[in-house]
Amino acid sequence: MFEFHGWATIRVPDPDIDPTRRWELEAIAVARLREAIARADDQFSLFDVRQTGNELIVLYTHGLRNHRFHPVIELFQWVATELPDSYGLLYLRDDEAEGHENEFRVWRLARGVFEERSDPFLSPCTPTVEPPSPFACDVLFALLSLLDNLRTNHSEAALKELADFVTPEQIAFLRLLANHATEAQAESDTPPDNAV
Numbered sequence: 001m002f003e004f005h006g007w008a009t010i011r012v013p014d015p016d017i018d019p020t021r022r023w024e025l026e027a028i029a030v031a032r033l034r035e036a037i038a039r040a041d042d043q044f045s046l047f048d049v050r051q052t053g054n055e056l057i058v059l060y061t062h063g064l065r066n067h068r069f070h071p072v073i074e075l076f077q078w079v080a081t082e083l084p085d086s087y088g089l090l091y092l093r094d095d096e097a098e099g100h101e102n103e104f105r106v107w108r109l110a111r112g113v114f115e116e117r118s119d120p121f122l123s124p125c126t127p128t129v130e131p132p133s134p135f136a137c138d139v140l141f142a143l144l145s146l147l148d149n150l151r152t153n154h155s156e157a158a159l160k161e162l163a164d165f166v167t168p169e170q171i172a173f174l175r176l177l178a179n180h181a182t183e184a185q186a187e188s189d190t191p192p193d194n195a196v
Contacts (some may be wrong), residue, residue, distance in 0.1 A: 006060065
């Protein structure tokens with residue numbers, strides 16, 4: 001799944017120039033932007049540019065695709081290059097992006113630079129915007145059960161079972177937890193020195 005939501009305020013150089021000249025430059029910028037949108041638009045996602053009150057020109061785009069849709073990224077890169085006084089954000093969620101499967105990524109457009117950033121608001125997607133899956137809870141309970149088995153039986157068989165689900169580093173951490181739990185249990189079974 002590839003989800004995207006973006007906006008950009010479109011600005012031409014030196015907005016304080018003669019208003020007539022600025023309107024001409026804005027009209028040229030909007031015409032060029034509409035051509036760039038036409039190259040990106042597939043009639044499946046939403047791409048548009050609008051002029052709002054007080055002559056604010058805004059590009060906005062939204063979509064949900066099965067796979068990564070490069071034209072939306074290319075459109076914002078085009079804006080960064082061709083209309084460098086513009087600014088905005090493009091939020092992407094790509095469950096096929098290695099290392100970023102469970103997060104939004106934010107692309108910031110400012111001063112001619114279009115760069116990818118971490119998202120602090122909606123990530124991690126699970127559990128922030130999506131509930132944890134029941135399967136994930138089942139796996140957690142299975143790991144806790146195996147951990148309990150390790151704690152009580154020091155079972156190497158349990159460690160071998162875990163190898164199918166977790167990395168060697170995680171197994172080492174679980175082993176450390178099991179040893180710590182065993183030590184804590186032994187301490188609680190030992191009567192205090194001042195016991196009668």
